[in-house]
Amino acid sequence: MISESARVKHRLHPAATLIAAAGVLRAVLFPIVVVTFGQGLLFGVGLTLLIVLVGGAIAIISWRTEVYFVADGSLHHQSGVISHKEQVIPASRISALDTQRGVIQRMFGVVSVHVQTAGGGSKAEVVLSALTFADAERLRLDLGHRATQAAPGAPPEANVAAAGPTAGALSDDPAAVHPAAFGTAAPTFYSRDPVAEEAPVVFEMTPRELLVAALTSPSIAVVGAAGAALASFAQDALPNSVADELADRATQLSVMAVLSVAAVVVLVAVIVSIAGTVLMYGGFRVTRDDTRLRVRRGILTERVGTVPLDRIHGIRVIESPLRQLLGYAAIEVEVAGYAGQDEVARTIVPLVPRKQLAQTLQRIVPGFVWPEGPLTGIPARAHRRYLTVPVVLSLIPAALIAASPIGLARVLAVLPVLVAVLLGLSAARDAGWRRDDGTLTLRWRTFARYTVVAPERRLQQASASANPFQRRAWLATFAVRLSSARRASIKHLDADVAHHLMGSALTHTRRG
Amino acid sequence: MTGPPDSWPTPPQPPTEAIPATPPGPPPSMPAPELPGDAKRTMLPERVVKYWGVTSALGWAMAIVASLAFTLVPSASTVALGVTALFVVGCLVDLVVIVPKRREQWWYAIGDEQIDLEHGWVVVRRVVIPMTRVQHVELERGPLADRFNLAELKIFTAAGMVKIPALDRQEGDRIRQQIAELARIADDL
Numbered sequence: 269m270i271s272e273s274a275r276v277k278h279r280l281h282p283a284a285t286l287i288a289a290a291g292v293l294r295a296v297l298f299p300i301v302v303v304t305f306g307q308g309l310l311f312g313v314g315l316t317l318l319i320v321l322v323g324g325a326i327a328i329i330s331w332r333t334e335v336y337f338v339a340d341g342s343l344h345h346q347s348g349v350i351s352h353k354e355q356v357i358p359a360s361r362i363s364a365l366d367t368q369r370g371v372i373q374r375m376f377g378v379v380s381v382h383v384q385t386a387g388g389g390s391k392a393e394v395v396l397s398a399l400t401f402a403d404a405e406r407l408r409l410d411l412g413h414r415a416t417q418a419a420p421g422a423p424p425e426a427n428v429a430a431a432g433p434t435a436g437a438l439s440d441d442p443a444a445v446h447p448a449a450f451g452t453a454a455p456t457f458y459s460r461d462p463v464a465e466e467a468p469v470v471f472e473m474t475p476r477e478l479l480v481a482a483l484t485s486p487s488i489a490v491v492g493a494a495g496a497a498l499a500s501f502a503q504d505a506l507p508n509s510v511a512d513e514l515a516d517r518a519t520q521l522s523v524m525a526v527l528s529v530a531a532v533v534v535l536v537a538v539i540v541s542i543a544g545t546v547l548m549y550g551g552f553r554v555t556r557d558d559t560r561l562r563v564r565r566g567i568l569t570e571r572v573g574t575v576p577l578d579r580i581h582g583i584r585v586i587e588s589p590l591r592q593l594l595g596y597a598a599i600e601v602e603v604a605g606y607a608g609q610d611e612v613a614r615t616i617v618p619l620v621p622r623k624q625l626a627q628t629l630q631r632i633v634p635g636f637v638w639p640e641g642p643l644t645g646i647p648a649r650a651h652r653r654y655l656t657v658p659v660v661l662s663l664i665p666a667a668l669i670a671a672s673p674i675g676l677a678r679v680l681a682v683l684p685v686l687v688a689v690l691l692g693l694s695a696a697r698d699a700g701w702r703r704d705d706g707t708l709t710l711r712w713r714t715f716a717r718y719t720v721v722a723p724e725r726r727l728q729q730a731s732a733s734a735n736p737f738q739r740r741a742w743l744a745t746f747a748v749r750l751s752s753a754r755r756a757s758i759k760h761l762d763a764d765v766a767h768h769l770m771g772s773a774l775t776h777t778r779r780g
Numbered sequence: 781m782t783g784p785p786d787s788w789p790t791p792p793q794p795p796t797e798a799i800p801a802t803p804p805g806p807p808p809s810m811p812a813p814e815l816p817g818d819a820k821r822t823m824l825p826e827r828v829v830k831y832w833g834v835t836s837a838l839g840w841a842m843a844i845v846a847s848l849a850f851t852l853v854p855s856a857s858t859v860a861l862g863v864t865a866l867f868v869v870g871c872l873v874d875l876v877v878i879v880p881k882r883r884e885q886w887w888y889a890i891g892d893e894q895i896d897l898e899h900g901w902v903v904v905r906r907v908v909i910p911m912t913r914v915q916h917v918e919l920e921r922g923p924l925a926d927r928f929n930l931a932e933l934k935i936f937t938a939a940g941m942v943k944i945p946a947l948d949r950q951e952g953d954r955i956r957q958q959i960a961e962l963a964r965i966a967d968d969l
């Protein structure tokens with residue numbers, strides 16, 4: 269069955285050497301700068317040259333030793349200069365071949381292919397740093413072909429379907445479509461744009477949304493706060509003599525100076541945040557074919573991630589306070605086996621108006637119905653418990669502010685407590701659950717408001733826990749775990765309700 | 781410190797004590813579906829107390845020896861003596877109160893459809909795992925656990941691992957088999 273051509277060992281595109289060398293250079297850039305400052309420019313330049321030479325030589329040798337090939341339905345990857353390493357990954361275990369194009373890849377018209385496996389951690393099992401589009405496409409086809417021929421771990425139906433005359437063709441039965449079945453990809457999968465052009469675009473971010481996302485991203489708040497704190501610290505930290513002198517010279521001017529410094533800091537923070545968000549999420553586009561989503565994002569480095577539709581075991585909607593006020597939400601997917609993946613990889617919608625949430629979800633993940641009805645809240649006796657922890661925690665900053673030497677600033681001590689009370693009240697109001705026809709919805713708030721919607725038959729674990737205070741009030745914290753290894757939980761449900769949910773939500777598992 | 785003598789009791793039958801399954805508090809306001817733990821709960825074998833006792837005594841012994849060594853340092857001897865005394869008290873409290881309590885707070889129930897278990901002293905946590913979601917089961921025993929004829933059962937799902945810390949070995953083998961058989965009918969994730 270295995271054609272001889274498939275056994276040919278392939279090398280990466282020579283651009284891989286440059287990519288490796290650039291990686292080395294990036295890693296040692298900071299030490300070089302430090303050394304240059306210490307030892308003088310000449311030494312620094314010499315060292316850089318030496319590192320470039322040695323790094324380049326190593327990169328070329330390792331390029332010569334690195335090969336990959338597909339044989340016996342597995343991807344083989346050999347690498348290593350001193351110690352040789354051979355990785356063998358069965359096609360059935362490969363959950364996605366994601367692509368990424370950095371600046372160097374773009375210059376040479378190649379892509380780096382990240383081989384993702386279900387059990388793997390945050391990093392891809394194998395990274396082929398430079399393949400031509402044609403090579404990447406052939407790899408995809410080779411692996412897909414093998415996967416449908418004989419996938420050891422595939423469900424029996426898949427093998428039956430594959431044994432038939434239409435092996436490799438897409439079956440209507442979703443159980444027969446193994447995540448690694450790449451055979452359905454069109455022959456010219458990679459054009460200049462590695463996203464399948466023929467697949468319908470199900471979500472695209474508008475420039476306006478990109479801007480809002482940048483301005484409301486959590487990082488902007490952090491950077492802004494840090495900048496403001498830094499500015500005020502700088503003001504305090506100025507030696508008294510300097511401050512006095514400044515005051516003597518021109519009181520107006522020094523206030524203006526401080527203000528303008530603060531303004532510059534905030535401006536820089538805003539620009540950095542916007543630039544970061546635009547680089548990360550610019551050109552965000554989700555396309556969908558029959559079995560998977562392709563999520564394309566990024567301006568300088570373009571990343572294309574794959575999410576197999578049958579591995580989406582839940583949807584998580586995140587509304588940070590700021591975005592909630594403006595009526596926006598972000599959507600992440602709970603993907604089986606993405607345990608170590610970061611938030612960005614799970615995000616399928618960085619920002620969408622709350623009003624369009626249901627219809628956007630419907631378009632991206634067909635068959636996923638956003639629950640429209642009201643949620644069942646927590647019992648009235650539990651409401652005050654949501655206030656306890658935030659208020660107690662807020663007493664720390666409040667005490668710090670109250671201890672401040674400036675009399676007027678002490679009034680601000682009520683601020684953290686006020687925020688805590690507001691947070692607690694809205695957390696109590698937001699907490700709730702809902703079950704409709706095999707779908708469980710949980711909503712809660714920590715700082716942002718989270719809503720998780722998951723088919724009950726996909727739940728991996730449910731639990732009810734109670735501390736002594738909760739036990740006395742007959743309350744419990746209900747939590748479920750999803751196959752993405754993330755959890756969703758509601759605090760202070762009635763213990764009977766938690767018990768009921770634990771039993772009934774998990775009895776659906778038999779069906780399907 | 782030597783291990784326990786070989787003559788320590790190893791009962792042939794796994795001890796399965798039934799404990800009352802009705803939780804305290806008001807009657808359920810809605811009919812709750814039956815979970816395995818609502819019908820019959822199994823506690824960990826009694827030997828667990830001794831086993832845990834030996835493991836934590838070993839840890840305490842090391843701490844006590846270390847702090848005793850510090851009493852030889854002249855400038856720190858009184859402090860070290862105090863610390864040693866603290867450790868001894870901690871060890872006694874641990875062995876007499878905490879370890880037996882730990883066993884009392886543990887139960888498990890393996891049904892056809894779910895695995896149901898509860899543990900914890902301050903925070904009591906009950907966990908239910910659908911049988912169809914179990915990916916694999918591991919039975920593990922260290923040299924010390926082996927002496928007590930005990931084993932640790934680890935149950936893996938796509939969302940992580942849950943363990944029953946000490947089971948009679950035969951019982952553990954039986955449960956492992958049972959779960960493996962029941963979980964075999966599982967579909968994909």
